[in-house]
């Protein structure tokens with residue numbers, strides 16, 4: 001594995017491209033900037049084509065003999081199936097408004113990371129194969145033939161896009177390079193070109209129900225051990241119902257919340273909340289994953305993995321589904337789930353059993369975001385808080401790409417944070433809400449061999465955090481995404497070491513005054529609370 | 537190369553028109569056949585293009601949300617940036633089409649590794665938006681003003697536009713502001729493609745060609761109107777004869793006029809095959825023209841695929857022993 005350059009070395013970035021044409025510039029598979037290939041076993045589980053042993057640095061990628069035809073036919077099929085692809089291939093005027101909006105361009109200076117050029121990698125082949133001008137005029141019309149080098153370039157740059165959609169906010173035609181990347185990744189899958197960090201979790205999710213491949217009993221054990229931690233901090237004993245039939249609500253969250261630091265503290269927050277309001281809920285070991293790496297694979301895999309949510313809700317006979325804090329999971333739930341696996345006519349329109357609020361915005365999909373649910377509880381005065389228990393923290397909030405730009409979830413998390421924390425500071429306005437910057441490791445790129453690129457891609461986010469850290473003493477970066485909780489922690493250690501990362505419900509869990517609890521002397525992380533420390 | 541080639545192409549177009557009219561006396565070809573053909577190519581081309589787009593379905597509802605979604609009644613939803621109904625979508629599209637809303641957001645990232653903290657800052661960058669808007673609005677004004685030549689009686693709005701446009705009241709014939717604005721704006725858009733290293737890098741010949749072409753059209757038009765002072769009455773008689781499909785060539789009209797209409801014909805014929813189709817594409821963009829209501833109303837994908845799933849029954853079969861040992865409820869003991 002490559003040694004990651006120091007922050008000083010990595011800070012030297014030149015954003016001015018040279019004068020050479022981009023079409024001729026070959027890809028340099030520099031260590032730290034690409035991910036290992038998908039393992040054959042994962043491809044077999046997911047029934048994806050061309051499982052084999054290979055690595056991107058190999059000269060020969062062992063493509064099928066007719067790979068050009070496969071890509072050509074796949075491209076044609078997708079132009080027929082996705083209007084987005086057609087429009088985005090045809091309408092770009094190369095105005096460059098999107099150019100410096102991508103975190104990977106800002107962090108690397110590599111001109112092919114300008115969203116417009118990333119899309120041109122595909123568009124140039126589109127012109128050659130599907131437009132008259134491109135067929136006749138060739139390079140003069142910006143067209144070029146698909147060669148193995150072009151394919152390698154696709155692999156490199158379409159796995160240097162986290163499908164964050166920031167470029168799409170600024171494009172006058174809404175051209176969404178994330179969508180282009182999704183199409184390109186689908187094409188690459190047709191010839192077996194892909195990365196392991198997406199496919200192995202997806203395969204595990206398919207068989208065991210979660211990315212980590214936790215078997216049913218391990219999943220249960222992990223939850224129980226978190227319950228013990230909760231008891232240590234609060235004195236409250238909680239039992240989490242699993243696979244229980246007849247509950248009101250099925251709760252689904254990313255499996256990382258059950259297993260990985262610091263997601264586990266967010267998970268403890270959810271459990272305290274449910275206990276506080278006496279919610280009749282269940283979790284499931286079968287649908288034990290909220291995240292969906294199928295979104296980063298192709299639409300069929302996304303549908304496969306997502307099918308478990310409705311299937312399990314139906315089997316358990318719940319009324320509706322509550323979803324935890326996760327970014328890409330919510331893109332799938334909000335924009336794809338009902339279309340793919342609905343209609344969910346066996347569920348009821350979600351209604352909060354505590355406040356009676358009917359979530360009309362989820363009337364068809366029947367799945368509610370936990371920040372929507374909690375915000376409603378707070379508004380109705382159903383939760384008792386002591387926000388001083390978060391006084392040892394100066395908090396800022398990172399809008400995760402998908403809830404921001406594929407859902408429009410901005411106010412609920414902020415409302416909650418302001419109710420449970422006294423010290424909240426926003427990052428600069430061009431780095432939050434719809435203009436938020438990606439953590440730099442989304443879409444399955446949060447793997448160690450890719451560390452240099454991750455730290456580059458995360459630079460814009462880190463730079464904004466550093467700003468509020470220096471200005472307001474911010475030391476906690478809260479977010480509503482499980483990938484963020486993992487990746488931002490690494491990012492902060494690299495760029496702004498004094499800042500830690502948390503979910504929003506961790507803060508809720510800290511502040512909730514539980515009936516019959518011990519006096520709290522530490523937060524959920526077992527760190528002492530200022531002015532409330534143990535006297536002994 | 538990518539600048540020179542389109543420049544030469546436009547010069548050649550001008551020379552072809554001049555040679556055709558002054559040398560070969562092909563007035564009929566350049567005045568009648570080519571304009572008709574170009575218009576036909578334009579209309580058929582655009583219609584086919586739009587039908588081609590429309591034939592592909594929109595499988596998923598994927599608006600880019602730039603404002604608060606509609607959720608709880610006490611949280612203010614942003615119906616323009618994250619529309620939840622058709623009215624909102626219309627509003628959002630209108631802002632895009634008439635005012636380039638998204639381009640208005642444009643920022644310029646400024647990177648300085650030596651700045652303490654925040655090495656990346658984002659300055660406002662509205663020049664592209666301003667020049668783009670100036671260019672398109674003056675293009676639209678000029679286009680509409682030209683309808684004077686193609687209507688009898690003249691469409692009611694044309695004199696109004698002319699009065700507005702000539703408000704400066706300079707010279708005879710009266711100076712139209714849009715003539716200056718379009719020259720300035722196109723020049724800016726061109727200069728930007730050369731000066732900004734990033735934009736220069738992404739530019740193709742096909743990005744310079746329409747700029748040169750439109751510049752040449754504007755210049756030839758301005759030349760006729762203010763310098764050679766073409767005989768408007770004969771031009772109008774000619775254009776009306778085109779409209780009534782009874783074309784009669786005008787007498788005593790200089791070759792600049794033919795250059796002008798040849799370039800316009802080229803623009804029309806080129807339009808459907810080029811990036812200029814963004815005019816139609818913007819209306820069909822699924823990240824902008826869909827309401828953000830996919831959880832409230834089910835969106836249908838006409839080709840929703842059948843996929844092989846891993847069912848709960850299979851899952852329980854595989855893990856029954858460990859589930860039982862862990863005390864998890866089972867469907868089958």
Ligand code: HEM
Pocket residue numbers: 093094095172632633634636639664667668669671672675725726743746747812814815816818
């Ligand atoms: C609904 C109508 C239209 C809309 C909403 C629209 C919108 C835009 C926007 C937002 C840009 C990017 C900003 C810029 O570069 O100026 C642009 C560029 C451009 N448009 Fe349009 N446009 C429309 C119609 C047209 C028409 C009718 C033409 C002329 C034939 C045209 C020619 C151009 C050209 C040449 C550019 C590229 C300018 C450059 O080189 O940067 N557009 N358009």
Ligand code: SF4
Pocket residue numbers: 091092093094095096097098099115116170171172173174175
């Ligand atoms: S902002 Fe849109 S139109 Fe402009 S270069 Fe980027 S993708 Fe193309």
Ligand code: SF4
Pocket residue numbers: 101102103104114115118160161162163164165166167168177178181
């Ligand atoms: S979607 Fe995000 S990562 Fe991909 S090109 Fe656009 S800005 Fe860059």
